[in-house]
Amino acid sequence: MEKFISHTGTGVPLRRSNVDTDQIIPAVYLKRVTRSGFEDGLFSAWRSDPEFVLNKDEFKGGTVLVAGPEFGTGSSREHAVWALQNYGFKAVISSRFADIFRGNSLKGGLLTVILPQEAVEAIWQAIEVAPSTAITVDLETRTVTYNDVSVPFELDDYTRWRLMEGLDDIGLTLKHTDSIDAFESKRASYKPTTLPIRI
């Protein structure tokens, strides 16, 4: 995973709540067996509308999505994270994220930042007035900064460290193989197994 320390880019205001994973990327786009190429499905139902924010010239090239509350509800599809990343987003700001989406994003290096709704509202206004406003999302200081405004956000130390180091969870867990072996040796024998097959 690529390290995330700090990112500066322009914002894209998505003034909608409950943007679910079927809207981020509909199921028909989930057939690929790779991790790339999902940008064509991103918000696909809305992309045909010239008024949709991603189609507006002033917001093209934006890398920080500023979304309404309950972003990423619904499915566990990590393709939603890949679609946002494949399109070029590095961070998403919202007042509330669905749990699975947030977990997926932080595993994959897309920084999801939780800010109070008033702060999200203020960023929306700032970038709608001046789309070229630079937004900095900084993990070192755990702040979002734009113009002369700096808003702190919370992220637990462990996740922050993992993102800043670009560490892969599997590698970290495999250091504890002894603990897994020990746990397995004590598992109850009546716990089910899928093999051998019983019908």
Next chain:
Amino acid sequence: MGKTLAEKIWDDHIVRQAEGEPDLLYIDLQLVHEVTSAQAFDGLRLAGRKVRRPDLTIATEDHNTPTLDILKPIADPVSKLQIDTLRNNAKEFGIRIHSLGDADQGVVHVVGPQLGITQPGMTIVCGDSHTSTHGAFGAIAFGIGTSEVEHVLATQTLPSRRPKTMAINVEGTLKTGVTAKDIILAIIAQIGTGGGQGYIIEYRGSAIRELSMEGRMTVCNMSIEAGARAGLIAPDQKTFDYILGKPHAPEDFAAAQSYWETLFTDSDAKFDREITLDANTLEPFVTWGTNPGQGLPLNASVPNPADIKDSEERGAAERALEYMGLTAGTPLKKIAIDTVFLGSCTNGRIEDLRAAASVVEGKKIAPKLRMLVVPGSERVRQQAMKEGLDKVFLDFGAEWRNAGCSMCLGMNPDQLAVGERSASTSNRNFEGRQGKGGRTHLVSPLVAAATAIRGTLSSPADL
């Protein structure tokens, strides 16, 4: 202080705990399907890693499979590649797979319980948010992303933050015609799509205990629609009876059961949040909007967004009515339906098919309406045919399909057209969920059946 059921199961699965880090949880079972696994297996190959416990892993094909002509080659080459990829990965990594045509092929959350490999006290994961279904057995079961699928394949563990606990007490007796689906739709309408975020929900109370195992699965299934990754119900005699005799029931059943009987919330345990719902006054529930929290009793009318105080919710309601092509004040029962979908991991089990068949038996489908009946698994389909339900549905004028996720998510050819309106027993009414421009009303199997007869949203009481 005592522990809640969720805390007991969680604590029983901690492999490693360290200050400031997520708990490393042991995973008893991983279910795998074609859509969220290919990139995970690729990751293993790239790193030269193996599947740690193929014997705690099982795969089936469901999301992207056709429900017609299932033994012919899949027409869409991209879909075919995805299915073939799963088959090849299962072979390469030594994982049991139930493919199209196999008796245990079907929606992954129907397959686990019917094989008896879903049992109380387990931790169960799958790259699918409706994994919460398995919580009906008193298991911690939750959906994960593809990176986590890979993590569990490689290590049989998952680093996870301990969730908060929520009790939802459903007390009282359901009226005739009111079902598990109505309970969960009413809960989501009450607490909202984000109400369960960060929690594991335990469903409790007399109305929950009265539900069959299949009804309990329907309730737990939609925990994610309330924002909770997992929902569970304490196991009881019904749970044990359901597992007994299933292919993978424990050989030493007594030993297993004596453990299962310890799986309940202690009387002095404390939940972080408690909610109560009165089962006595519940009515059949349907959704009118584009998220599962936008639901009302069937006797109500389409709400007027102007009456909603919260500006965010008001905006969402306005957009929803526009997308759904509905006018405020229209009685929900006046809404005409084009397609009825009976199926999915929410309501595609045998009891659901029986319930709907009992309503449509001897009746004729409304003119111009189409109804798809998609059993949750091949085993459910076989059972239904043994009981003659296929004939009931076909005589009624419905289509009788093969098992799979089908129109629940419209990934295969079973989709709504632009503007087409469905009454669907599935779990999500998101914009475009069942096909681009499609409009979905979530309903119970009984409401689905009555709607197919009358052509407008209806309950059996309206017949």
